[in-house]
Amino acid sequence: MKSALHLGSIALLVVTWIVASHMLGERLLPEPKAVVLALLDEARSGALAFNLSVTLLRVFASFAIAMALGTLIGLLMGRNPIFNWLADPWLIVLLNLPALVIIVLAYIWAGLTDTAAIAAVALNKLPIAIVTIREGARALDPMLDEMATVFRMSRRLRLIKVTLPQLAPYLVATARSGLSLVWKIVLIVEMLGRPNGVGFEIGAAFQLFDVTRILAYALAFTVVMLAIEAFLVQPLERHVSRWRLRPA
């Protein structure tokens, strides 16, 4: 039933695409068939695999940095009021700084390098991760903390077995929203200052008004991100909530 609905909805999307393509014309919106053919062309030349892997590496690097730092700082801010007051103005500035400003400044200060690109993306994701994890840290159950204290649990054991499992729903939420944000920003960063990657290819196609290639790369990367969601994020979520009673 569920998969039938899914398939029906995808078929409807393709039909809408074809109809819109006929209304707008081949140049503005090519048919799905043309996009798939362009995609196969890119795949055959090896450019698709190269660009996808370069972009994915950037996505994972900046995602990992933002998650690690965001968890650390979010935990500190949620648990320690002095640190929270100190860091809060910085957080608000960073939260409201436009992505474009961070990217451009990173390229100016650190040069047109991968380090600058990854740092700029991580910095865009970081404040959102901090805010979510901080809420999680504030919601930690003091009763369980007291239990860990009276039973003399070590700091390390406490972090791994008591604190992080309580943060798990917040971590999964941050990971899910983070991954989709990060890959969108990576594309902009690539377009502005990298010589390869999906973002660079889309930027080049834009110069030539080559809508077919733009759609081909967008489609390929969306499929990759959907696969990551289905095969990585969702199983992880099921694992961290395995102890919850399943609704009958």
Add this chain to the structure above:
Amino acid sequence: MYPAGVSGRLELHIKNKSYRTVTGGRLHVLGKLSIALAKGDVAALVGPSGCGKTTLLRIIMGLDRDFEGVVSLPADCRLGVVFQEPRLLPWWTVEENIRLAAPQASEMALSALFATLGLTEHRLHYPGELSLGLARRVALARAFAVEPDLLILDEPFVSLDAPLAARLRAELIELVSRRPVTTMLVTHSIDEAIGLADRVFLLSPSPAHIVADVPIENPRGPRSADEIAVMANRIKRAANLA
């Protein structure tokens, strides 16, 4: 202050404990009170609700250090605590919960403990799958698994139906008789105190002080309902005289 006491002995002398209220005033919870327990003593604290029993336990556990007075615990005191709520970690199984608190416990000791408390078939269950009665048993098992020098029980049988509470009391008696341990039990049932303790401390309404310290003859021995009623009357009289 928390000096290490003579081995196995718990002593506490509290001069005063108050809380700052939200409106800026001070709420006086504990008055002057002293309790000394020898190794293996089982003491019951009985008092009206809100008299500061839980506060007193928190001071002994070291969770509340904002008070005037001295608490001396047995040297290198290992604590076993049963809170009012089970306080289990919902994402670990029953067995993992207990092993986390008591990493040194042997497989044999744990199996025996599970058997005594009727938890053997629940070892791999998550706390969310347990009834409150079962969860309280797991909390008891966790406190005993650490082989504590000082056992603290804060109304461990509250909100359980009478037959189940009676069964758990019997299991507690069995555990204490198997391995004597200095125990501090908070309850508001005098009958429960008579059934479990060597000594019953009666507390006044807040700010709490001790109004009577009654030793129990033949502690944890079998007694009839009449005998319990007679003892309960004696304790209540002692409280009124004081």
